[in-house]
Amino acid sequence: MLVAPLLWTAVGPAAGHGNHVTARPQISPDGSVVVESLFVLDGGYLVLHEGSQRGDPVGHVRLDQGGHRGVTVQVDEDWWASQDETVPLVAVLHRDAERGDDFDPEVDTPVSAFGSVASSSFTVGKGDAPVNLVATKFSGHGVDDAVTVPRVELDGDGYVVVRAEEDGGPGGIVGHAAVEAGDHSDVEVPVDSDALGSDGETVYLWVSVVRDDGDGSYGEADEPVVVGGDPVRSRIQGTLGGDGGELTVGVNTPTETTSGDAADGGTADSGANGSATTDSGGGGTSMPTVGVLGTVAAVLAGVVLRVRRR
Known part of the structure; x- marks a missing residue:
């Protein structure tokens, strides 16, 4: 009993x-x-x-x-x-x-x-x-037209970048969002969900933080934040077209x-x-x-x- x-x-x-x-x-x-x-x-x-x-x-x-x-x-x-x-x-x-x-x-x-x-x-x-990143949700992310990143902290203006997973690692960019220096909660990053698959599919994405090079526009010259040779990034799981069902x-x-x-x-x-x-x-x-x-x-x-x- x-x-x-x-x-x-x-x-x-x-x-x-x-x-x-x-x-x-x-x-x-x-x-x-x-x-x-x-x-x-x-x-x-x-x-x-x-x-x-x-x-x-x-x-x-x-x-x-x-x-x-x-x-x-x-x-x-x-x-x-x-x-x-x-x-x-x-x-x-x-x-x-x-x-x-x-x-x-x-x-x-x-x-x-x-x-x-x-x-x-x-x-x-x-x-x-x-500079830090909290991207994980306990039951995964819902991926429709955007991915919500719970917390981003950056030491200067920059970007949150989302990449599709390819061969177990970061692949092509599917979305990015500009963020100012400081601490941010629930950052919405627009993504091209059509490039990831069909509704209901499980996908894996890589989220990273990138410093702006000063021109105010995301491009190849913008460098990811790296610590000890490793980028500040996180791998997340999502469901296309779903709400993620976070606990x-x-x-x-x-x-x-x-x-x-x-x-x-x-x-x-x-x-x-x-x-x-x-x-x-x-x-x-x-x-x-x-x-x-x-x-x-x-x-x-x-x-x-x-x-x-x-």
Whole structure:
């Protein structure tokens, strides 16, 4: 009798999702780092590690169970000041082993995602103003005559550019929209949906941010924003002619928390290492699907742990 309602509550928002985190390349002026999206089955912490999964934790926030998009983590101020112009980080999901205490890396260990640590490697560049992109929606985008990008932050006037996927990577441009310097929400990017396929088809698109070269018109001379050799961009999934059916769980924000030298945060994007973001627990589009049985098993494990702790 105890398990049934808890299981239903947990499976409702969690159905089809497993522990997962995706971060993208970005620029930060002050060590405020944005993680594009994540899903955590049983609550815990989002922790930024220096250089690798085993690197020192340099910032964290507490997370409630469920999906979160655009999560800001403030790294330690002294550590940030000591870093070079490009900073390699790994976003890792950790459990909250003792429920409600401060983050302790010795006890609050990383959670798994499909047999490996739920993590995402990415690079943050230092700059005078932030540049980041939050393009993911938890249930994909509806693509009619435009794509809505939830958040864009740019350090100068520029463009949000959408490309079709070709051979697993960015292909031809299907749309772009001008944006001024600053922080923007729900940016509408007109696209040529006819060039992508027919209504009802699932498509994959690549969204990037590009700086204007000063002429006020998008063209080949406008350069994409690049951090550590990787462009600031995101891969998204969409349905042609659909509304995307976004889950409201996609806009949750975490409770701020501070522990030791780690600072705390609140909301947005980042990540790649090498030529692409390195994620565990699924691809870099929307949340990975694990199926009902996988989700039920994971949630049951969480329920058992809760009951044992009582």
